[in-house]
Amino acid sequence: MAGADPHHDVQPSQVRHRVVIVGAGFGGLAVARALGNSAIDVTVIDRRNHNLFQPLLYQVATAALSPADISEPIRRTLGRFRNIDVKLAEVTGVDPTAKVVKLGDGAEIGYDRLVLATGSDYNYFGHDEWRAWAPGLKTIHEARLIRQRLLLAFEKAELSQDPEEKKALLTSVIIGGGPTGVEMAGAIAELGRFMITRDFRKLEPDHLRVILIEAGPRILAAFPENLTRWARSSLEKAGVEVMTNVPVEDVRRGEIVAGGKVIRTGCVIWGAGVKASPAANWLGIEGGPASRIKVNPDLSIPELPDIYAIGDTSAAFGEDGKLLPALAQVAKQQGEYLGNALRHEILEGKKPAPFRFHNRGNTAVIGRNAAIFDFGRWTLKGRLAWLLWALIHVYLLVNFEKRLLVSIQWIWRYLTRQRGARIIDENAAAAIPSSTERTET
Amino acid sequence: MAGADPHHDVQPSQVRHRVVIVGAGFGGLAVARALGNSAIDVTVIDRRNHNLFQPLLYQVATAALSPADISEPIRRTLGRFRNIDVKLAEVTGVDPTAKVVKLGDGAEIGYDRLVLATGSDYNYFGHDEWRAWAPGLKTIHEARLIRQRLLLAFEKAELSQDPEEKKALLTSVIIGGGPTGVEMAGAIAELGRFMITRDFRKLEPDHLRVILIEAGPRILAAFPENLTRWARSSLEKAGVEVMTNVPVEDVRRGEIVAGGKVIRTGCVIWGAGVKASPAANWLGIEGGPASRIKVNPDLSIPELPDIYAIGDTSAAFGEDGKLLPALAQVAKQQGEYLGNALRHEILEGKKPAPFRFHNRGNTAVIGRNAAIFDFGRWTLKGRLAWLLWALIHVYLLVNFEKRLLVSIQWIWRYLTRQRGARIIDENAAAAIPSSTERTET
Incomplete structure (x- = not known):
């Protein structure tokens, strides 16, 4: 039994x-x-056998951290409690x-x-077929898939002889202007610019496009308007094109349709709904x-x-x-x-008092030296917010080892701008056809 | 062009x-x-887009390190040379x-x-169909596959109500007694014992079996006989059953045939030929x-x-x-x-002198505090060899960041015996049938 x-x-x-x-x-x-x-x-x-620290999953998708840095076996977390049984x-x-x-x-x-x-x-709002072309960011599997598509798009662009195809491959589209969408857009812009200037011979920085599409009137709608405005201008300074009030009408192989326009793209990420x-x-x-x-x-x-x-x-x-x-x-x-x-x-036999939520503050990070915090009564933005964001997220990691490993990688990245996990899974070359066609894993 | x-x-x-x-x-x-x-x-x-530090790949397969710790984008390694073009x-x-x-x-x-x-x-010696059941250890993909099968076998064993099936799932078979086979066998024995005693409620340490099968008369045949003997007894002390002069006759779903005997198993690894x-x-x-x-x-x-x-x-x-x-x-x-x-x-226009090889020493690691070195004129074994092995392998890593990250993880593991990368990829539960049947990824 x-x-x-x-x-x-x-x-x-x-x-x-x-x-x-x-x-x-x-x-x-x-x-x-x-x-x-x-x-x-x-x-x-x-x-799943592991608990995932989701707030940092976007860093796995953008090659900054490894999956193991932000996940911990559930058995390990609960192993010390003899009354708890874990079932996969x-x-x-x-x-x-x-x-x-x-x-x-x-x-x-x-x-x-x-x-x-x-x-x-x-929520794909009734279009579950879009998921194949526009994965969300909920699991390690999806983070790896996004990382692979993103890096592969750059490799294909490097090989391509067709200028239009090159540009299409270097265009990333993020759908949904919530914290995940903003974090992904900022991180992809940073990663893309760095890779093009440092590692690729046949790509130009001005071919890079990162587009953040939001159906509503503003991104980061859960934050106060002044923070949203600042976040938007920070994103735009980092090279992200922010489109608001633009609904996505279709997501297909190699392109999306939004606000009536077709945008060819090498990588689409879903962060809406x-x-x-x-x-x-x-x-x-x-x-x-x-x-x-x-x-x-x-x-x-x-x-x-x-x-x-x-x-x-x-x-x-x-x-x-x-x-x-x-x-x-x-x-x-x-x-x-x-x-x-x-x-x-x-x-x-004690009856509990009702649950009461205590707001610890809401945050989103745009990129290097740029984050926002909303503590209700007061807000914070810029480099100090970014430092606070980093400290809090390191502190929230599950143990000392992960805190140390993530801190070292962040410090290293801050100093060198290098990202340590730029790995395309095996047989990547087999997944390189000459068009923008993509393969599923 | x-x-x-x-x-x-x-x-x-x-x-x-x-x-x-x-x-x-x-x-x-x-x-x-x-x-x-x-x-x-x-x-x-x-x-592939990355160079892989193969000597430590067995540590990825046994959940000790992350793929990114031992791999580096080729573009990053060669990016500083303007005359070098990299193609994926x-x-x-x-x-x-x-x-x-x-x-x-x-x-x-x-x-x-x-x-x-x-x-x-x-080399599967004409039996390429064995590869599906017994992956080798050459790529990150294979290392992850082995890690997943190994961890999944333990999870399935925990759920199983059938004592024979439990034992079968906790039996790992490594085919080939070269350095990779020995390293895998030692690491699986350590990992298995740790997980059973610490994290699983319904598994017994004496159900764990790790079997190393070698067709030739001795394991680590490239090393002097005294080192081989010592390595074998170290492995056996760690709980590995070493079988020499035993050819493998078949590898099938959930079992292998070796020396005329059928061995049911939860995970097979190929390291022969x-x-x-x-x-x-x-x-x-x-x-x-x-x-x-x-x-x-x-x-x-x-x-x-x-x-x-x-x-x-x-x-x-x-x-x-x-x-x-x-x-x-x-x-x-x-x-x-x-x-x-x-x-x-x-x-x-200079003609080169012929290539001459300078032997820097040959090494294999059995486990905690146990490694062997053969420098030709002299040899080394035990804890000192293990320390030397660790120092050399950290030194051989590609940059300071990776050296630091791997060192920290090794020190952490040495002190706590914990392994940081015990992640089963997503939808693992979907891959859990009630028999020892396994799924391919």
């Missing part, structure tokens, strides 16, 4: 409560940690009546309480805004009191009545709250 | 000699460097009469002198031993005086009349020799 575990150092006669957590992102891990080494059996299920498995459904989670291989895991922390995915992963479907309930699940003030799901949703999966509201954003800090605070609440409730 | 390059800071009227180098491994890069910033046009063609392309043939190299996309590159430095591949890549076929000539190309004392190919072969591609002989081994130091020395020889010959 799934529940039996000979290694637990408790009396087998004692009936223990079982909490199952689906998803080991910021939220799920925080719940698990708060329940660590308690008299509660915890099972964490994830379809795909969840395919939930039966709230039988109180079981169904796995891809047909197995079922029983629960007393279930926490859904499955995160979010990009976020929707919750299919937890609402598992439960057979209606999703709220962006298919996120509506929750009670204690993060339980209405009508399903033993099931909870946190992070990007849930639609919780702040004290101002606004929907809480899909940010790591929200997921983490909700996870800590819920883990402690469950512990007190299960072991001591 | 392929030869035209507007960036070269020389008079276009001047007719310059063109040297084409195929392959940017240790040998090819050494030739290029020796010709750097000379009045000779150099074109380096490789089907697949060579498909050579026409020695027309003096052109043919590329995969149909383009042709003319040469005055051609250097073939295409390295070697594993090396053959030169198909440069001999391009030239339409007969390959020598292990399909390596016979060369004159100046490394030119008999009957084809403007074509040279170095490194694993060539069959050169030492002063003792023995075939030079397929080692990085041979390739590097031949590359340096040939680059200088070509420079002097082309620019000054």
